[in-house]
Amino acid sequence: MVEGSSKRLPIHSSPITVTFLGTASAMPSSTRNHSALALRLGSDVWIFDCGEATQHQVQKSSVKMGKIEKVFITHTHGDHIFGLVPLLVGCLNGAGGTTDGVEDTRRNINMNEPPFEIYGPLGTRAYVRSALKYTHTVLARPYVVHELRFPSDPQTGDFTNLWRPRAESPNGRNIPQVDGVWLDVYKDNILSVSAAPIYHSVPCIGYTITEAPVPGKIDPQKYLPDIKRTKTPLSVMRQLQAGESVQLNDGTVLHGPKPRNGRKLVILGDTYDPSPIVPLAQDPDLLIHEATNAHLPGIVTNTKDGDTFEAVQQTAMDRGHSTPQMAGAFAKRIGAESLILNHFSARYPGDDDTDPESKIIMDAIGNLAAEEFGKPVVCARDLLSVDIGIRGKEGKETDRMDTT
Ligand SMILES: [Zn+2]
Numbered sequence: 001m002v003e004g005s006s007k008r009l010p011i012h013s014s015p016i017t018v019t020f021l022g023t024a025s026a027m028p029s030s031t032r033n034h035s036a037l038a039l040r041l042g043s044d045v046w047i048f049d050c051g052e053a054t055q056h057q058v059q060k061s062s063v064k065m066g067k068i069e070k071v072f073i074t075h076t077h078g079d080h081i082f083g084l085v086p087l088l089v090g091c092l093n094g095a096g097g098t099t100d101g102v103e104d105t106r107r108n109i110n111m112n113e114p115p116f117e118i119y120g121p122l123g124t125r126a127y128v129r130s131a132l133k134y135t136h137t138v139l140a141r142p143y144v145v146h147e148l149r150f151p152s153d154p155q156t157g158d159f160t161n162l163w164r165p166r167a168e169s170p171n172g173r174n175i176p177q178v179d180g181v182w183l184d185v186y187k188d189n190i191l192s193v194s195a196a197p198i199y200h201s202v203p204c205i206g207y208t209i210t211e212a213p214v215p216g217k218i219d220p221q222k223y224l225p226d227i228k229r230t231k232t233p234l235s236v237m238r239q240l241q242a243g244e245s246v247q248l249n250d251g252t253v254l255h256g257p258k259p260r261n262g263r264k265l266v267i268l269g270d271t272y273d274p275s276p277i278v279p280l281a282q283d284p285d286l287l288i289h290e291a292t293n294a295h296l297p298g299i300v301t302n303t304k305d306g307d308t309f310e311a312v313q314q315t316a317m318d319r320g321h322s323t324p325q326m327a328g329a330f331a332k333r334i335g336a337e338s339l340i341l342n343h344f345s346a347r348y349p350g351d352d353d354t355d356p357e358s359k360i361i362m363d364a365i366g367n368l369a370a371e372e373f374g375k376p377v378v379c380a381r382d383l384l385s386v387d388i389g390i391r392g393k394e395g396k397e398t399d400r401m402d403t404t
């Protein structure tokens with residue numbers, strides 16, 4: 001566990017926003033880029049997976065490059081990591097060096113500055129290091145790579161013989177699994193991130209992001225008669241709002257409202273079975289689960305007669321992936337409040353907001369998941385943004401997830 005370097009301001013009064021930057025599986029298309037999503041937490045941005053051209057997608061979205069402070073990689077398949085080094089270079093003012101005799105001011109890196117943080121499985125550090133070295137890239141600010149090591153991985157060392165670049169902090173941790181999970185790989189006063197392995201064709205990680213409890217809803221009418229009667233300053237309301245108990249001058253004790261659970265998100269990488277993350281993933285506000293392949297006879301015109309649901313599901317699982325039904329069933333298993341699907345095969349177009357035929361296909365995929373989940377399911381498309389509000393906040397329950 002590591003404590004965040006600075007105290008984070010509470011974010012419960014603002015939405016946590018998920019912006020899907022890429023929603024394709026192996027092959028990108030004209031309507032879907034490779035995997036990446038941005039999580040906006042107050043003014044900070046964290047990126048989960050970073051497929052090729054993620055930096056381009058950030059530029060097309062309302063996500064600010066300068067606000068990105070962390071990247072979490074689920075696994076090192078190219079469609080999830082090929083965009084990491086370009087994004088790093090973009091965020092840390094990196095590019096080629098200077099000719100002999102010309103001073104490059106970026107070489108005077110302030111290593112006391114909080115580093116840009118990258119979390120990922122074994123190989124993430126070596127991958128970044130070799131890409132920087134062989135492209136002669138110079139960075140102006142520090143970065144650090146923390147690796148979540150599986151029990152079968154080497155537990156120490158950098159997994160590469162390349163020298164650490166000047167900009168790489170020596171404080172990168174190799175985080176061992178304990179009891180099958182990586183608990184609190186990041187934690188500050190407001191947010192924590194834990195992780196667990198999920199089954200795919202290569203080592204793969206699912207992440208949970210949890211907000212600390214937030215103040216309960218206060219009903220001033222409940223307290224005002226006692227406050228007025230005892231001529232207590234109204235400022236006492238602040239203590240009550242914080243959940244504290246206050247004794248008035250006549251001995252009456254007022255109890256502030258109980259804190260409410262903060263928000264919780266579960267973001268999975270590629271998987272045919274995410275069971276190992278179940279202990280960490282209970283009751284999230286949002287689950288993001290892949291649905292690479294679907295059986296859509298009568299809807300996708302090139303469905304072959306011999307294609308059955310069982311055959312499609314088996315093919316998906318053999319490649320380490322899921323069907324919408326598998327995603328829906330998992331969302332139900334962990335008691336998710338809402339489910340969004342991503343990581344779609346290139347045959348499922350991502351322009352369903354403008355093309356009626358695409359909408360029919362993506363609605364059908366969402367419905368397959370919804371039949372298992374028991375609630376409506378959203379299929380992500382590139383640049384879709386979703387706001388997650390606090391559970392139990394004023395307003396209709398359906399207002400908690402707003403998509404734009
Ligand atoms: Zn993938």
Ligand SMILES: [Zn+2]
Nearest residue numbers: 075077200270
């Ligand atoms: Zn993969």
